[in-house]
Amino acid sequence: xxxxxxxxxxxxxxxxxxxxxxxxxxxxxxxxxxxxxxxxxxxxxxxxxxxxxxxxxxxxxxxxxxxxxxxxxxxxxxxxxxxxxxxxxxxxxxxxxxxxxxxxxxxxxxxxxxxxxxxxxxxxxxxxxxxxxxxxxxxxxxxxxxxxxxxxxxxxxxxxxxxxxxxxxxxxxxxxxxxxxxxxxxxxxxxxxxxxxxxxxxxxxxxxxxxxxxxxxxxxxxxxxxxxxxxxxxxxxxxxxxxxxxxxxxxxxxxxxxxxxxxxxxxxxxxxxxxxxxxxxxxxxxxxxxxxxxxxxxxxxxxxxxxxxxxxxxxxxxxxxxxxxxxxxxxxxxxxxxxxxxxxxxxxxxxxxxxxxxxxxxxxxxxxxxxxxxxxxxxxxxxxxxxxxxxxxxxxxxxxxxxxxxxxxxxxxxxxxxxxxxx
Amino acid sequence: xxxxxxxxxxxxxxxxxxxxxxxxxxxxxxxxxxxxxxxxxxxxxxxxxxxxxxxxxxxxxxxxxxxxxxxxxxxxxxxxxxxxxxxxxxxxxxxxxxxxxxxxxxxxxxxxxxxxxxxxxxxxxxxxxxxxxxxxxxxxxxxxxxxxxxxxxxxxxxxxxxxxxxxxxxxxxxxxxxxxxxxxxxxxxxxxxxxxxxxxxxxxxxxxxxxxxxxxxxxxxxxxxxxxxxxxxxxxxxxxxxxxxxxxxxxxxxxxxxxxxxxxxxxxxxxxxxxxxxxxxxxxxxxxxxxxxxxxxxxxxxxxxxxxxxxxxxxxxxxxxxxxxxxxxxxxxxxxxxxxxxxxxxxxxxxxxxxxxxxxxxxxxxxxxxxxxxxxxxxxxxxxxxxxxxxxxxxxxxxxxxxxxxxxxxxxxxxxxxxxxxxxxxxxxxxxxxxx
Numbered sequence: 001x002x003x004x005x006x007x008x009x010x011x012x013x014x015x016x017x018x019x020x021x022x023x024x025x026x027x028x029x030x031x032x033x034x035x036x037x038x039x040x041x042x043x044x045x046x047x048x049x050x051x052x053x054x055x056x057x058x059x060x061x062x063x064x065x066x067x068x069x070x071x072x073x074x075x076x077x078x079x080x081x082x083x084x085x086x087x088x089x090x091x092x093x094x095x096x097x098x099x100x101x102x103x104x105x106x107x108x109x110x111x112x113x114x115x116x117x118x119x120x121x122x123x124x125x126x127x128x129x130x131x132x133x134x135x136x137x138x139x140x141x142x143x144x145x146x147x148x149x150x151x152x153x154x155x156x157x158x159x160x161x162x163x164x165x166x167x168x169x170x171x172x173x174x175x176x177x178x179x180x181x182x183x184x185x186x187x188x189x190x191x192x193x194x195x196x197x198x199x200x201x202x203x204x205x206x207x208x209x210x211x212x213x214x215x216x217x218x219x220x221x222x223x224x225x226x227x228x229x230x231x232x233x234x235x236x237x238x239x240x241x242x243x244x245x246x247x248x249x250x251x252x253x254x255x256x257x258x259x260x261x262x263x264x265x266x267x268x269x270x271x272x273x274x275x276x277x278x279x280x281x282x283x284x285x286x287x288x289x290x291x292x293x294x295x296x297x298x299x300x301x302x303x304x305x306x307x308x309x310x311x312x313x314x315x316x317x318x319x320x321x322x323x324x325x326x327x328x329x330x331x332x333x334x335x336x337x338x339x340x341x342x343x344x345x346x347x348x349x350x351x352x353x354x355x356x357x358x359x360x361x362x363x364x365x366x367x368x369x370x371x372x373x374x375x376x377x378x379x380x381x382x383x384x385x386x387x388x389x390x391x392x393x394x395x396x397x398x399x400x401x402x403x404x405x406x407x408x409x410x411x412x413x414x415x416x417x418x419x420x421x422x423x
Numbered sequence: 424x425x426x427x428x429x430x431x432x433x434x435x436x437x438x439x440x441x442x443x444x445x446x447x448x449x450x451x452x453x454x455x456x457x458x459x460x461x462x463x464x465x466x467x468x469x470x471x472x473x474x475x476x477x478x479x480x481x482x483x484x485x486x487x488x489x490x491x492x493x494x495x496x497x498x499x500x501x502x503x504x505x506x507x508x509x510x511x512x513x514x515x516x517x518x519x520x521x522x523x524x525x526x527x528x529x530x531x532x533x534x535x536x537x538x539x540x541x542x543x544x545x546x547x548x549x550x551x552x553x554x555x556x557x558x559x560x561x562x563x564x565x566x567x568x569x570x571x572x573x574x575x576x577x578x579x580x581x582x583x584x585x586x587x588x589x590x591x592x593x594x595x596x597x598x599x600x601x602x603x604x605x606x607x608x609x610x611x612x613x614x615x616x617x618x619x620x621x622x623x624x625x626x627x628x629x630x631x632x633x634x635x636x637x638x639x640x641x642x643x644x645x646x647x648x649x650x651x652x653x654x655x656x657x658x659x660x661x662x663x664x665x666x667x668x669x670x671x672x673x674x675x676x677x678x679x680x681x682x683x684x685x686x687x688x689x690x691x692x693x694x695x696x697x698x699x700x701x702x703x704x705x706x707x708x709x710x711x712x713x714x715x716x717x718x719x720x721x722x723x724x725x726x727x728x729x730x731x732x733x734x735x736x737x738x739x740x741x742x743x744x745x746x747x748x749x750x751x752x753x754x755x756x757x758x759x760x761x762x763x764x765x766x767x768x769x770x771x772x773x774x775x776x777x778x779x780x781x782x783x784x785x786x787x788x789x790x791x792x793x794x795x796x797x798x799x800x801x802x803x804x805x806x807x808x809x810x811x812x813x814x815x816x817x818x819x820x821x822x823x824x825x826x827x828x829x830x831x832x833x834x835x836x837x838x839x840x841x842x843x844x845x846x847x848x849x850x851x852x853x854x855x856x857x858x859x
Contacts, residue, residue, distance in 0.1 A: 075688035214688040219611045223761035224646075230604075233761030267688075290688065319689065341689075359600055360614035366602075 046410055056116045059098045059106040074154065075214055077101075078423070079133070079269075080403070082191065086137035086146045089172060097125070097148055099132040105150065109172070125174050130160035134191030134208075140181065141251060142202055145170050149178075151189035151207070158186040158240070163207070182253040187240045188212055195273045195282050198303050202248040206284055210267040211241045217267055217290040220360070222367050232367055238263045243286065247303050261305050266292035270404070272325040274334045276312065277385055287320035287338055293370030294320050294338065313379060313387050315371040322404035326416045333381035337396070339405050339420065342375040344398035352401065376402065444560035446568075447495075451524035453721045455555070456488075457708045459528055459548060460725060463535050464701045466544035471682040474778060475619045475736050477698040479589065480538045482628060482726075482733035487580045488531035489726040491573060492719070495523035499719045503726075503858045507628050509583050520565050521572045524718060525556050529573030534580055592621040598744075604757070605644035606747045607773035612686040615771035623741035627734045629854045633741035636846045638776060639838065641746060646758050653758075655836045659751040660759055663766055663833040674766045674832035676805055676813060677702070677825045679779065683768055696808055699779045699825075700732040703786040705804045706821070710794060720793065727858070728789045731851045735785035738850055739778045739843060748775040751833055765833025777835045777843030780826050784847025785854075787822035792855055794818070822847070 052058045061081045071077050081099040088095045093110035100106070105127035108116035120126050131154035140147040145168035152161045162184040166174035178184040187209030197204040221233040235241060238257070245260040246253035257263050266288035276283040281299035288294050294316045297305035309316065317340040328335040343349045353374065365371055375397045379387035391397035400422045410417040444450055463484055467477045486507065493500040494515040504513045529552065536545035556566045598617035600608045609615060623633035642651035662670070679699040685692045697705060707728055711721040751774070755763045772778075791798070796817060803812035815821040826840035835843075 072690070075690060215612075215686055217688050218686060220614070221611075221756065221761055223757055230757050233756070357609075357614065357616060358597075359609045359616065362602070363609070363614070 050114055055114055056118065057096070057108055059100070059108075060103070061098070061100045062103055063101055076153075079190075081105075081132060082135040082151070084135045084137040084148065088137070088146050088148075088168060090145070097135055097137065099127060099135045099150055101131050101133070105132060105135075107148075119172060123173050124176075125166050127164065128176075130155050130162075133189060136192045136194055138194035138203055140165060140183075140194065140203060140205075140248075141167060143168075143170075148174065149183065149192050149194070149205070151185075151192055153188040153190065161186045161188065161240075163189050163192070181251070182255070183207075183246060185209065185244055185246075187242070187244060190269060191271070193271055193273050193284070197245075197247070197282060197299065198301070199281070200248075202250070204248045204303065205246045205253065206262070206271060206273070207244040207246065208268045208271055208286070209240070209243050210269075210289075211265050214267075220291060220363050220367060220369060222363075230367070232369070235265050238265065241265045243268055245303070245305070256303055260303050261307075262297055264288075264292070264295065266290075266295075269321050270323045272323050272336070274325040276334070276381070278333070278383070285323060285325070285336060285338075287317070287323045289319050289321065291318075291364065291369060291372075293368070293372060309370060310368075312385060313377075313389075315373055315377070315389065317377050318372040318374040321402065322421075324405045324407040326407035328378070328407070328416050329380060330414070331381075331383065333383045335381050336377075336379040336387065337391075337405050337407060337418065338377050338379075339399070339402040340374050340376055341401045342398040343400045348400070349398070443562045446520040446522055446561065446565040448522075449524060449718065450522070450556075450559040450561065451528065451718070453711055453716055453718050455524070455528065455552075456718060456721055456725070457711060459488075459531050460485075460704055460708055462544050462548045463531075464697055464705060466535065466539045466541050467701060468681065468695050468697055469544070470540045471693070471695050472698070473618055473681060474679075474698040474700060474782070475622045475625075475740060477681065478700045478729070478733045478736045478782070479587075479625070480535065481700055481704055482729040483538060483580065483584055484531050484535040485722075485726040485729045486628070487534040487577060488527045489722050490580070491530040491576045492523055492527040492722055494576070495521060495526065495572075496719070500723065501858070506858055507730075508626055509586060513579065513583075515572075515576060518568060518572045520562075520568045522556070522561055522565050522569045525552065525561065525566065526569040526573045526576075527722070528552050529570055530576050530580070533573060533577035534584070537577075537581055537584070587626040588624045592619075592624050595621045601747065604646075604754075605749055607749055608753050610750050610752055610769040610771065612768070613684055613771065617744070618770070618772045619740060620744050620772075623737055623744070625737055627737050628730045629857055630734045630738065630850055633737045635853065636738050636742070636849050638742050638746075638842050638846065641748060641775060641838065644749075655838060656751055656754045657759070659830065659833055659836055660755050660763060662831055663763070666766060666831065670827075670831040671766055672811065673824060673828045676810055677779065677783075677828035678767050678832070680768060680770065697804065699782045700729065700736070700786070702804055703728060703732060703783065706786075706800070706802055706818075707790065709802060709804075710790070710798070710800050713800065714794065724790065724793050727793070727854070728786045731785040731789045731847075731854050732782045734854065735781040735847045735850045736778055738846055739776050739781040740772075742776045742842075742846070743773040743778070746775045747773050748839075750774050751836065767829075767832035767834050769834045774835060775839045775842070776846050777826070777829050777840045779829055780822075780835075780840040780843030781847035781850070783822040783825040784819075784844040785851040786847075787818035788848050788851030789855070790818040792851075 081101050084097045085094050095110045096108045098106045107120045107123050107125050109119045111117055127150055130152045132150055133153045134151040136149045137146045147168050148166040150164040152163055155161050163178055164176050165178035165181050165183050167177045185207050190208040193206045194203040222230050223233040225231045242263045244257045245262050247256045267290050268286050269289050270287045272285045273282050283299050284297040286295040295307045296309040296312050298308045300306055317338045319340055320338045322339040325334045325336050341352050343352055376391050377389050378391040378396050380390050381387055399420050403421045403423055406419040407416045467480055490504040505511050532545045532549045536542050598620035645652045679702045681698045683694045707724050750769050752765050752769050799816050801812055801814045826844050829835035829840050830837055
């Protein structure tokens, strides 16, 4: 019966098509042929979705909200975990490590042909207890093998906020040695950035941390400084409050945040490392959420930094979130894109807008909180120590509630493309 | 069976010869007036009007009620309407078959509806008044006449209200702080603009002008630890640092912030409560219920209290923007301790004199005058907001506690609350004198 039905429908469609063709004028046929030709010339999609059934990557960063722990009680709940891609066994294939905020981290070994194997248990890298955030793969101990550094946040217990350093044993297993390396940072960490700050051919690290008191996130706190001048208040103790800079001193890291001049009490969400002033020393741009201004930590050599944000930028994003640095205009100088919460539809924008007024703005400007506007900022590097915001000229100023950005030449045409994640 | 028929017959008979209540019988009770007052307080809270704006709504609605009632029951209430600034020519036409209380409650509702955003509160009130009037046996004609009479008075009141400079002041420039250390500056967490900087341009109801009170001058601004100014601020700093459960509870009991904002990261939630004058009108409600006060005493208490608070706020606001004094939080964070925060949220206007103290003292004077100097009462206004009820031995004791609460709360200096209270008392007594 089904067979008959199939036959019938086939027949019917053939008949229909036949009829249609007959009715078409020559003009219509030309148009159809033209469209078909265009479609033939069109490039296929740049990316292909690979199903978990094929890749064996089934990791999912599931978050279960409760009465006491949800987006209302903790605003950074959905900031996400992290992913690091790198070749952990030097077989020429990139492996993938995911952090799960409340679920187990996962390490997937690349077996070629986009097929992966979950070796989390045997590699001993599940991240343990606590709320895991960002992850970085880097050869921390200079032995030619990629190690894994996992950040932690949220928990009220210091012990559960200790960041982890998984040292690669070279046999697809890892040993957690953060404490031994001096990198068991107990701050509320977001992400770690490994880079050679002092040019001594080992990796130093900048760890992005933030305070926990979200109630004061948008407060302009000013007070008399030692000279009796009113200026932004400086916390008396930066423990579990500040970003940290650790200097690599052969198999052990030394917290030289204070000497480096990077102590802060801002809600940092991302950073980019790059040479902002063409002096061949890596500088750090830190995106700070809420009212605290972003920082441009210019590398002065010898692991010393100086915040020069006001000198290089006329203004910054307000609630800066993601950031990336790349040469947009191919002039040899890296350009900077920072993201904010700026929907392009007027109604949405008004609904998202933080309360701002003339007097608060003036107060921020007067007391070194910087000139901040709620929009993405695409800063073109003028190559002379100054940057120019061209975001409104290029349709990238308002991209909804935007989290992270990647600048990369996706279609290989020689120009950097922009990928923005929203949520 | 026979019995049933008989009962039916009697019932029909009773219904058919049901007597219509005489038009001027007092069928509406104190509880009805209390209910109307509650509707007003709830509507104001829903719309989160600021204390000055709220005081205007309370006072005008209650005055409309009083004037209507007095015009119909001249023996029961003193004539005050023509003693109100701008209402010297207030006139009413003779009306037949009007129920005085119903007409008064209609007038109350009309004026309330005119001033509020959430008009449905009063639409519901008007409907319920009509239904209740029918149930109480008032004839359709009486209800209609009462409505018309109320409308006539409401229109007259409305014209008078429109000339109080409220609309004009809405168009005045926004207030920008001078940014000088001694002056008021926008305070965390909202950094909101100065609230109602031109409120002293609003026509007072009874006092001659906003300037009637001679306030004590302030110590000269100084950051020198030995200066009087520094000491005045330091007292607040210490009061908050040495806070106890008791002082904190006192602060929150009289917080009366119509719109408190709670900031957490990007999220801002707001909590609405009765305003300071709203809190006091709720005290009137409780006292009138407890005392089983007659309708006229209650109307008198509501009207005089709300008018005194309205004038007291105008006078306090006059001093506020004239002296333009820095709030404790600003001075303390800048000069003493950057980590210090007050117990209560600092309201967005200059410190001197305390509006809540002036409001409370004026209300306490009026209520003492009506219910007695040593009147013991319990205030349960804050139960619904999760706080305790409080017992007071007199209205003035409650008002004095308000002074302390603003000081404990870290939002006022001692001089600010003391002078605010003196100002409130002073104005209430001026009003009592003039209206007698």
